[in-house]
Amino acid sequence: MRSKRTGWLLLAPTLIILFIVxxxxxxxxxxxxxxxxxxxxxxxxxxxxxxxxxxRLVFDTDFLNAVWLTLRFTAVSVLSQLVLGFLLAQLxxxxxxxxxxxxxxxTLPLMIAPIVVGAIWRLLTIPGLGPVPYFxxxxxxxxxxIGQFADHAFITTVLMDIWHWTPFVTxxxxxxxxxxxxxxxxxxxxxxxNRWQLFRYITLPLLRPVILTTLFIRIMDxxxxxxxxxxxxxxGPGTATRYVxxxxxxxxxxxxDYGYGSAMSIxxxxxxxxxxxxxxxxxxxxxxxx
Amino acid sequence: xxxxxxxxxxxxxxxLGFGVVNAADEAWWQAAAAPYAGxxxxxxxxxxPPSNYVKDVLAPQFTALTGINVEFETTSWDQMxxxxxxxxxxxxxxxxxVYIEQDIIYSYLARDFLVNISAALAAKPExxxxxxxxxxxxxxxxxxxxxxxxxxxxPMEAFIKxxxxxxxxxxxxxxxxxxxxEFGTDLVPATTHEEYTQIAQFFTAYxxxxxxxxxxxTVQAASGHPASFYEFFESVAPTFGVYNWGINTENWKATxxxxxxxxxxxxxxxxxxxxxxxQFAPPESTSSTWDEVAASFAAGRAAQGLVYGENAxxxxxxxxxxxxxxxxxxxxxxxxxxxxxxxxxxxxxxxxYDGGAFGLPITSKNQDAALLWLQFIGLPxxxxxxxVAGSRVTQQATFDEPAVIAADEAxxxxxxxxxxxxxxxxxxxxxxxxxxVREVVAPFIYRAIAGELSPADALDQAAAAADAELVNLGYGx
Numbered sequence: 001m002r003s004k005r006t007g008w009l010l011l012a013p014t015l016i017i018l019f020i021v022x023x024x025x026x027x028x029x030x031x032x033x034x035x036x037x038x039x040x041x042x043x044x045x046x047x048x049x050x051x052x053x054x055x056r057l058v059f060d061t062d063f064l065n066a067v068w069l070t071l072r073f074t075a076v077s078v079l080s081q082l083v084l085g086f087l088l089a090q091l092x093x094x095x096x097x098x099x100x101x102x103x104x105x106x107t108l109p110l111m112i113a114p115i116v117v118g119a120i121w122r123l124l125t126i127p128g129l130g131p132v133p134y135f136x137x138x139x140x141x142x143x144x145x146i147g148q149f150a151d152h153a154f155i156t157t158v159l160m161d162i163w164h165w166t167p168f169v170t171x172x173x174x175x176x177x178x179x180x181x182x183x184x185x186x187x188x189x190x191x192x193x194n195r196w197q198l199f200r201y202i203t204l205p206l207l208r209p210v211i212l213t214t215l216f217i218r219i220m221d222x223x224x225x226x227x228x229x230x231x232x233x234x235x236g237p238g239t240a241t242r243y244v245x246x247x248x249x250x251x252x253x254x255x256x257d258y259g260y261g262s263a264m265s266i267x268x269x270x271x272x273x274x275x276x277x278x279x280x281x282x283x284x285x286x287x288x289x290x
Numbered sequence: 291x292x293x294x295x296x297x298x299x300x301x302x303x304x305x306l307g308f309g310v311v312n313a314a315d316e317a318w319w320q321a322a323a324a325p326y327a328g329x330x331x332x333x334x335x336x337x338x339p340p341s342n343y344v345k346d347v348l349a350p351q352f353t354a355l356t357g358i359n360v361e362f363e364t365t366s367w368d369q370m371x372x373x374x375x376x377x378x379x380x381x382x383x384x385x386x387x388v389y390i391e392q393d394i395i396y397s398y399l400a401r402d403f404l405v406n407i408s409a410a411l412a413a414k415p416e417x418x419x420x421x422x423x424x425x426x427x428x429x430x431x432x433x434x435x436x437x438x439x440x441x442x443x444x445p446m447e448a449f450i451k452x453x454x455x456x457x458x459x460x461x462x463x464x465x466x467x468x469x470x471x472e473f474g475t476d477l478v479p480a481t482t483h484e485e486y487t488q489i490a491q492f493f494t495a496y497x498x499x500x501x502x503x504x505x506x507x508t509v510q511a512a513s514g515h516p517a518s519f520y521e522f523f524e525s526v527a528p529t530f531g532v533y534n535w536g537i538n539t540e541n542w543k544a545t546x547x548x549x550x551x552x553x554x555x556x557x558x559x560x561x562x563x564x565x566x567x568x569q570f571a572p573p574e575s576t577s578s579t580w581d582e583v584a585a586s587f588a589a590g591r592a593a594q595g596l597v598y599g600e601n602a603x604x605x606x607x608x609x610x611x612x613x614x615x616x617x618x619x620x621x622x623x624x625x626x627x628x629x630x631x632x633x634x635x636x637x638x639x640x641x642x643y644d645g646g647a648f649g650l651p652i653t654s655k656n657q658d659a660a661l662l663w664l665q666f667i668g669l670p671x672x673x674x675x676x677x678v679a680g681s682r683v684t685q686q687a688t689f690d691e692p693a694v695i696a697a698d699e700a701x702x703x704x705x706x707x708x709x710x711x712x713x714x715x716x717x718x719x720x721x722x723x724x725x726x727v728r729e730v731v732a733p734f735i736y737r738a739i740a741g742e743l744s745p746a747d748a749l750d751q752a753a754a755a756a757d758a759e760l761v762n763l764g765y766g767x
Contacts, residue, residue, distance in 0.1 A: 038726065038763065039375070039401060040397045040400065040401065040725065040763070041762070126574055126577050127574050128572045145573055147511075148741075149740070150740055150742070233514050236513035236515070236576075236739075237513030237576060237736060238514075238733070242733075253368075253375075253376075254725050254729050255726050256375065256379075256725065257726070
């Protein structure tokens, strides 16, 4: 009984902070989402709108495009990070010259703030000034312009995200790989399992909890990306990289449409939870059927 | 050592503060500020040459003179609005003075965000500096008045968006000869859109043939930033005779069908012309806001361009930042037939008269100290050096200061043009819904830049979206 009370006491500061900076703002945004509230409209105050903001969202092609774009971005970048991260984690389980140096350098992007990552990539890729377009043009005759061509901008944001977050995936998968019981692998080897069979029937099932956790974290991060892309492309060209986070930011702040923007935020949160839940259910069911 | 350091501090205070106003006025400032000595007032603005001058020079001078500390954030344009509006809307009172760009004043007035400075000074004569007078300002002050003529912002920057061109290129005998041989006319700054494009095309081809990193024109066409919206609607569309973003101010409609002009033939011709110039612009143009346009011109990457006047002085005179020092000419923007005559008659305008003021939020907790600060930045004594550093002039007498006359020569007449032809330019229209309509319309301009929409389709869709948003905001039906 005493230890239970001590546990709650120790948790209390964290819970209080989370309640104040996480739960209360969430409740406020939920509340505001049921109102029309644009501070520069003729009726500047809050007007109760019921679920009208949510109804509008269903037919808002700009919002739906932003959601679809974000899903594409997240799918491409997270899957790429998973594959690359796994290969790098496998590499780091072996010994090779310069391994320590490589591990440090490979981890460096993780330490950089997202807004700085955006600034770095902007300096690298800005047409006419950055080295990337310069060398692509000089060596391959490739006219690379993230301010002009939608596909160039989209791919660049994906590459930037991969560059920034693959080290995180590598580190988590490496932690999973190094804690795997070696006896199981050795037993499988003795039984004659080849590399593919080792990966398919031993490594992958044992790594599944780590992969699942990593996927959740990265999918949630991907769906709410703002800073890097805002710095790199501002959501352009056109609306090519106007991911849902940037779209919400533009509606809430420059457009000061607080009610509608709050509804967008809540719906986006709902999407994120549903996607993660679907992923969890599908992987869990597959796991139990295995 | 300590004595020496103390002496240095005293000397610095003297140089910074007491040199600004004369001895009698120093006494007034010290007496007026005495109750607030040690107070810290906080402000926020966009990081621009005039704002940076305030931060680096005027704020320390004011502190030295009055003992009132000034904390002044200069940040990005987006962040400046974000911080200021959130502070005033939430009533947190973080800021004691905020930058009010001319185009946002109507929104702020509609929301009663700002203190009536005229009334505040009248109510507290002990805080009204004898040196400060609203009469010193140019007519730009009128943008910051309400219908009763009361002032809600003290102008801190004002400039016009001008046509800059490279005098070294335009006056080069060989280039002139080549131009004459190709087009049969002299190479002079363009007065029409056709001439402008012709010059842009010529210099782009000339640079390509000679292996130069030079293009024919700048274009402020960031394809995900409102800077492109502004260049089109405030600098380009008026030169085709499309004013007020093409919104009919009688009924708040943008579509031609409803009496607006946003998707008129003239507006479509303007957008087509502007986008066509992209092929003669540096590759960074579709990522360029106002800052990058100035940087591109200063780096010598464009032969001509429409550049915000706040950058004209440093581009023309600062060798640490510009590679075209001494080679910058200024001219009026190229115009469609009849636009200049209309502007001269007061029936239109030919470009953007930009600028801003410092206002006092009603949520400020240090209004008296901030009131002193706002008067300080409006003193005639501080204007000349500020005008040279930031190419900004807010008071009529500043044009006649020796430092400004010298700067006028260095910029080949920017200040003279500003003084004598500034009346042809105009600030943003008096829209309380400025940011809201901009956010709705801008994506169509971005998509036109990216080639996703034709100019005609972009403006048709933009105008329809603007009509819908205005109804949504309660303007028109």
